Amino acid sequence: MSNDVRSRMRGYIRQRLDMKGDTNPLRDDDLLFSSGRLDSLDAIEIVMTVEIDHGINFADINFDLTRLDSIDAIADLIERHAVSV
């Protein structure tokens, strides 16, 4: 599941970066929010995508932006909390 999740998130985040004119390479361990490449409004889009695709309720898992700060972190969060949808 992990590779699939990473691949989808990579594509999704690449799309958001492109919309901002950020064409720099994207690695799975690159910091997304701490580096300023994405902002809190992008975080909301990611939250919604993760909630819908993986059934995670962020209100239940103590939402913290650092848990979405890289593709690795997002994949880790999904692996820990995903439920069948």
Added chain:
Amino acid sequence: MPAIDQDPAIRALAQTWPGRALLVAVFAALLALLGSNALVVLPAAACAYAGRYRWQVIPAATLLLLCLAGFFVDTELMARVASQEGIAGVDQRWLAAGMIVAVITACTGLLKAYGHLVKLTPFRWPALFLSAGFVGLMLLAETPIAAGMPRLLLWSFLATLLPYLWFLAYALNEAAATSPPAVGLQLGVFHPFWGSTLTPFGKSVSYLRKFEARNAEELAVTQLKALKLLVWIVLLLACLSALKTVVHTNLGVPEFDQAFLNFLAGASYSRVLCYASLLDNFAEDVLSISIWGGIIVACARLAGFRLLRNTYRPLQATTLIEFWNRYYFYYKELLVDHFFYPTFLRYFRTHRKLRMFFATFAAACLGNLLFHFIRDIRLVAEMGLSKALAGEASHAFYTLLLATGLGLSQLRTRTARTQQGWLRGRALPCAGVILFFCALHVFDAPLDREHSILQRGQFFLYLLGVNT
């Protein structure tokens, strides 16, 4: 701007002691040129080069500068309430000192207990709980039973707490975590020495730790970025000064407030001049916030924290939400962190658009309004509660329009700009964003509480060519 932070030779120089001394000296000179307090480079340099003692330097430097600034206590408000209540013989300095101790004690107690309190429903949303508590104390102070000394004490407490309220909100968010930072450390970044407004620049200890330079190379890059930012701010200041001279002195365009006051007095400037004053006001406002916000961020970077810019290319924004994000980043973050996320995570989870719109509304309208009402709480003591609330009407309308605009902007599906060409993809959307915020400003000018929403509406119609 030359990319000095990417030049290996300059980076290497910035890691030597002579290079560091030169960098700090140039930074101090630029601060002095900007009319800012150049002495802040001393604690910033101490913090940057203190290595593992950095987190001891920050609270110490902050405490020192707070002592010099009188802890930002609004002593005028305290004196006014004492006078209104006919209380003589209270030494304002001792009262302020007592209140500082009371506020520190209250903040410490709350931070220590918050790990337990957060399990109780009323405490789960720190910003709401703090705002409600603050406004509740103000209402208590205004009741007849609080007349006299209780009223003075309550207002003094509020006047002392106010500068730290949103820092406390961030700290409480941290305190709910499984391993929160030490309370002393959390208090040490309440109004950190590199500067802040009521809005925390650098949010909290955890946030700062994420942006902390971890080694000499990162520190050198961060400090060179600080220097680069400060040079940019000097250029912006020159632009602001030139703009004011050309627009007001050479072209005779009035300040926006003057154009508005003349309209109310029945001696309106021409519409062209009014439009020009509105556009000029927008440009001056963007330049001003870039300057003072940039100075704070540059000082934090000199201290070794890679904070993101407060204002970043706002005129490139092609949507309202993008402008909001780029114009005053840390204030937008405050509203997002304390109002947007809590609403977004709790309500309308199954209705994607409604959920987004409602959360945007909670932040940009309710949070925004609450923030400014609390910021201007002194007006309640000066004008009375009913007049202060009535004076908020225009700002309430402003936040309503802003939230609606931002909410709709959020919901629009964005397509890549490159697909639409320069005119449709860039120029026209940018112009639309600027016009929206110019129009909005009519309802949120600095004369905020003095003029009614009706008067502002009439001026707005005048601008549109309708004479009322």
